[in-house]
Amino acid sequence: MLRLRQRFFAHIISSSTSTSTSAISPLHRLVSAAAAAAPVSPNPGGFAVEEYLVDACGLTRPQALKASKKLSHLKSPAKPDAVLAFLSGLGLSGADAAAVVAKDPLFLCTGVERTLVPVVDGLTGLGLSSPDIARLVSLTPARFRSRSVVSKMHYHLPLFGSLDNILRALRRATYLLSSDLDKVINPNVVFLRECGLADCDIAKLCYRVPRILTTNPEHVRPMAAWAERLGIPRGSGMFSEALHAVAFFSEEKIADKVDFLKKTIKWSDTEVAIAVSKAPMLLRKSKDMLSRRSEFLMSELGLEPAYIARRPVILYYSLEGRLRPRYYVLKFLKENGLDDRDRSFYNVVTKAEKDFVEKFICPHKEAAPHLAEDYAAACKGEVPANFRFT
Template sequence: MLHLRKLISPSLSAPHHLPAPLFSLHRLLAAATAPVSPEPFAVEDYLVTACGLTRAKARKASKKLIHLRSPSRIDAVLSFLSSLGVSRSATAAVIANDPKFLCADVEKNLAKRVVELTDLGLNHSQIAQLIPHARACFRHSSLARNLSFWLPIFGSFGKLLQAVTVNGGILGADLDKVAKPNLAILEECGISVKKFPGTFVSRVLTTLPRQVLDAVVYIDKLGVPRGSAMFRYALMTFAIQRQDKIAKKIGALKMLGWSQDDVLTAAKKMPGFLTMSEERLRRNVEFLTRDVGLEISYITRRPVLVMYSHDRRLLPRHSLLKILNAKGLRNTEMDFYCMVAMTEKKFLARFVHPYEGSIPGLAVTYASMCAGKAPNRVTA
């Protein structure tokens, strides 16, 4: 690879008529040349005014930049990112996540990364999209090696960017100890990374291989076929959670009367319900069994019930039906799952709007309950 000095003009003030790509390295380095401000330098204030950080984030970030005595290096980095096409909001996100990004040497570090990624076939627009998600990884010399590994695995920059958006840790993952073993596990289970969105496999790929294997064993015990879509969903669910956390949630369900078979039945249909916090899981199950009066077997065959919001869906809709029943306006029983699964528009059309004339304030009361507020008084 040519030395950086050979890739740019000897003068940083090259004329505008020079032929160049969309963003030449020369222009990036030239833009990064900024005068030192003569004003006293307060890092926190500067992060707010020049970088667009909120006061709270600026205060937190400034603790890692207390050694800076002038804004010259910050200005150079900001100019470099701006010339590359990184937006102000994206720049602020990068700095908030990795304040030391502002300490990077533009020519020896950041511009060098641009050259390396350009050599891999990425254009400057793609690099600008990558930086806000790569963040600290962009400063590391291993970035080009990792990208050269992942690009053919995902099949396109677009799919790789999807994965990095969800989990930027992919770009810093240990290829030999983590990435490659996990890819081998996925292939053994019949899962091809190219065939599924990067958002699906991104976290699985950076999880400890031992944990991924444990998840596969657990899913096999559930009886979920490896070639099914549910297997992929289950793997994504269980691979990113420690087994002790899952066991604790299962223990909480058993305290509420669930058997091992009940847990397996629900997990097989919708493994994601075990990703809920233990507190939320317990609260929803208690509400469905105690307040609504549902049998555990009914819930395990419809585990999505447990995943609905208690405050914004389960409680408001159950309370509204109680109001209708108390007024004698519902002569037939409505299956609870069908009622809860309705879209909001359909629920309003069926259970709210037809009764507003008979029960003044019904719509307002329901809206208040959905907003988590005490319901307004309903008059007969």
């Protein structure tokens, strides 16, 4: 394989020094180099696919054994050699190429001239560089070996705003590039825009719920209806979060979670409606987590259910990482006469970490030199002696 790549790059250098009037594009010179460098004669004794995957592609023996089952039809290394040379020309390292093959062994069977060159040419026309294309093929090789990937990327680039954003979505759902644009994705995008979502909102929603764009459009409309039933109108800034909250939840599951909130936090119908309209993602929080956080807020802090209902995002915060440590700090300051103000716990807990430290930790370095250390320990789940109140 090393000799193959040496010959390949030698051919590229040779091509680049040829006459400037050549009408052959760099991409086609790359393909010609790959074809010239790749051995074309099949092994008379039969092509040992598993050995090739180990020796030429760099796969581990277990990876090669698994991949070879999909490549038993190969009779010659000609096409795989050309594909490997092509990947190298795009800038993929040996390890990167091995990862592509391990992820999608059939990529080795892709026609370089018939498929890979048109795909790369099309993506280049959309403004993607060779490193960009290398990132895309590394992430989703199975989608890359279909020429339709160009039209899919042409659609998604303006929707998501950048290649980085598309790759972020593809890490969650590579099937985004295989779903039908005309029958599935575009109708869903059009409907979400009708609901008042901007393209950036649709992209963010897709990161969180990838299937929202690739599911049957007839399933997306009921989700929007449920979001509205939570008291969040279309066009509002909260509608995207409401869609996320109810996405792919059955009516029974939503009703069950609402009943749980009413019983656990002792909310009335009105209070649970207020809470869910302000913090729809409560519907996706686990029952155990909601139980522990609400128990702490009501039993230890003495907060009333109505108070929590009007400030429900307080239930979003980690009990161990934020609620309890900040409560400890406030109580310590009060018991030691360092802060006698009657503060709203909600205002304290929603402060950014930097602001909380600057306001409640730093001013007391001399009077309470261990406060910062104790707070840091409390955030890790420990209870320092200074925070063990009687």
